[in-house]
Amino acid sequence: MRKLNRRNFLVNAGLSASGALLLGSWPAMASKYLTSDVSKYPLGKRVIDAHIHVHAETIDRAIRVMDQNYIVFGNSIGLTKNDFNAFAKAYLPFKDRLGAMYRYDWTPWQSSAKFIQSAPDELEAAVEKGALGVKIWKDLGLTVKDEKGQLVAIDDERLMPIWERAEKLNCIVAFHTVDPVAFFEPWNEHNERWEELELHPDWSFADQSKYPSRTSVLEQRNNVIKAFPNLKFQCVHMANYSENFDIIDNWMQEMPNMMLDTSARLGELGRQDPAVGKAFFEKYQDRIMFGTDRMFRPDGDVQGAGPKKYFTKEEDNRFYEAHWRYFQTESRGVDHPTPIQGNWDIDGIGLDEQVVKKIYWDNAYQYYNLKSQGV
Template sequence: MRALRNLALATTALLLVGAAPAPDVYGEADFARVRKFDAHVHANVADPAFVRLAATDGFELLSINVDYPDFPPVAEQARIAYAMHAADPKRFHFATTFSMDGFGAPGWAARAEKQIDAGLAQGAVAVKVWKNIGMVAKDAAGKRVFLDDPRFDPVIAQLEARRVPLIAHQGEPKNCWLPLDEMTTDNDRSYFSEHPEYYMYRHPEEPSYEQLMAVRDRFVARHPRLAFDGAHMASLEWSVDELARFLDRFPTAMVDLAARMSQVQAQSNANHAKVRAFFVKYQDRLMYGTDLTDSPPDPHARAQNPPATGDFIREADTVWRSDWRYLATPLSQHVDAIKADTPGLALPRGVVDKIYYVNARRFFRLNG
């Protein structure tokens, strides 16, 4: 009996020694099977192909309605979002918005609140404010409007009371204030070349980058109970050190990575260890997003970021797989926007799970 027991123990030990430990990082083959959430897309056509691709690639989607002149009117964006959410409420989520028309005139806040209520009633999980606040919009007296304007307070109070997150695109990449030949990425060169109205280097009379960032920070400080998502890495994409300072100053704020991956890749090519350490340290504060935009065909459409080729489904799949390769694996790839090969960060599985899924589900209160 003792001999049999010893043999069994020896066999078990051999099996344990020979068993390969589970890898700490994902590979490319894990892409489709891991649950993921793209927390920043724009579905501007009611095409179920986007949701079908998301299902195939393992994604839930947050489509964000926004008062952007290049997009369909806000009412049309809302109609599309309502229909797509109703068709697949577990995979397609959306954020609503409100119009800045008539800001400062009597009744504006009540109209904005009514727009928000309509979206929430249809299933919206957040509200979006865009860069036109601070860069374009003016009040009824013709004065530029900034996000820290106290006339927003009734609207923000409504969001706080109902625990509705605010997604805020404030400012632009720092490249927006640089000459084209000093920009760090080709996607920014393309976008601002074709959107001169938002290219602040050509408009020195407009607010500076630093002014817009200060406004954003004052707004967040004034509303500590607001669930705040700084879209596009809170426009601090140029420096993980600066973004870390923002996250440290505002410990409940989140940021998404939408349309800023190439700026991160430029930094990791310069200091791979620092960028990887940033993602690990702030793993609970970052949400994956792309800014992928499915819009009606338009031969006169201007450059978007990510770039559009006219084959949206292929674009989306390519962007998602490229970002996965960079964030989740150690594999290198050529990044056209920075004209360089970029090794992946190979983030630990637990970190990837949070950035790609857990954080968004928690922040947008989708876990209940």
């Protein structure tokens, strides 16, 4: 990929009175941070990653990588029952570093309708053990079936008690609904995500005789969000429409309770007009959280997307630096963090320091009420 000289990104010398911090002291280093390569560090040198995956047996490895890359807190988003229960015990000494979200295993529903009747209590039990909320993965709406073998829609009325209980518990519902546009297009040599689909063939949803349309499933998700205006919805992966800022913009206007995270989508975001991207992040600077989708699996790690392996410190540094470069500089034609997601370069959007601060720290700190966890 081509490399161009980076433009130096100058940071203001200090904060104005109107920029006083409400969520703890933003390190003074941020306002004095003048370097020839600002992409080597996150402004402020502290970040909350709203979207990682950690298991009980990988906590030490996750903390080590986080420490090496300025990640102060990470939300392990989406652990099913046994994995969640193990994590809920193991992470207690690290509650100021890690959080967790519960995730349903829907397969018992195929055997008995009693599963869905007990689902709200299952969520409440997870919250009592420390879950910040529940992650609804992409299988709901695409592959999950009930006891009659019928596909279950996200806005199915039988799921209403789950959303109602989440609202009562004041917890977060994180939606990973559908997948990138390319995963719903024919899987052939013309599909620009061919390499990723080759690694994960079960991620192809192009067979219209087997799967519903991408648009219809997203509409189901949005119906739930609109029906519960007082419930907090974290729509991961930029609400899974990172290919089109205009569509996400419309959703954000229609659904003020929608919060975004940026996990594993900088490749799509960064290939669009950087002026449009910058305007979007500035407009919704209070409703976007930083995320990477960095996975710490028992059998290997994943940097947002790609094959599992154990990464060196240098490889991890490059992964995180690609994120800082996108948000903090106006670099052109540079690598994105997840090359398996597309063989193209991206452009940085060079956000102002105070916008970066919100995305890296303030928004997630408030959204997850991290003060209560000693963060």
